[in-house]
Amino acid sequence: MKKKTPMKPHHLAKLHVHKGDTVKIIAGKDRGQTGRVERAFPRLERVIVEGHNIAKRHLKPRGPGQPGGIIEKAMPIHVSNVMVICTECGEPTRIAHDRVPQGADQKVRVRRICKKCGKPIQERSRTTGGE
Ligand SMILES: [Zn+2]
Numbered sequence: 812m813k814k815k816t817p818m819k820p821h822h823l824a825k826l827h828v829h830k831g832d833t834v835k836i837i838a839g840k841d842r843g844q845t846g847r848v849e850r851a852f853p854r855l856e857r858v859i860v861e862g863h864n865i866a867k868r869h870l871k872p873r874g875p876g877q878p879g880g881i882i883e884k885a886m887p888i889h890v891s892n893v894m895v896i897c898t899e900c901g902e903p904t905r906i907a908h909d910r911v912p913q914g915a916d917q918k919v920r921v922r923r924i925c926k927k928c929g930k931p932i933q934e935r936s937r938t939t940g941g942e
Pocket of ligand 1: 854898899900901902904925926927928929932
């Protein structure tokens with residue numbers, strides 16, 4: 812039973828959750844817990860949260876060097892099941908997007924704004940990661 816997740820086209824693949832964010836899980840077996848986003852998969856609208864949504868994979872022995880057994884693997888969680896924890900007020904919040912010219916070139920960049928305190932969310936990672 813393997814269901815394929817539909818991929819979004821690149822220009823629509825934007826998440827409110829970024830790699831390096833701290834998020835609160837609001838659904839599933841790990842609900843109520845918080846963790847850091849290890850990888851983001853914008854085209855799948857999913858993220859991997861460090862140490863959460865662990866699935867046990869049962870591997871068959873495949874000859875010498877691969878004895879098989881059970882490995883634990885963090886599975887991606889749909890972004891609708893997590894909330895970003897604001898870096899300013901520390902609350903799980905919804906995100907507003909704000910387009911403002913920033914930096915020396917005054918290029919319009921999107922900032923994420925906390926809906927609770929109204930301050931911009933700090934980006935913890937400049938690299939996008941994932942695929
Ligand atoms: Zn806030």
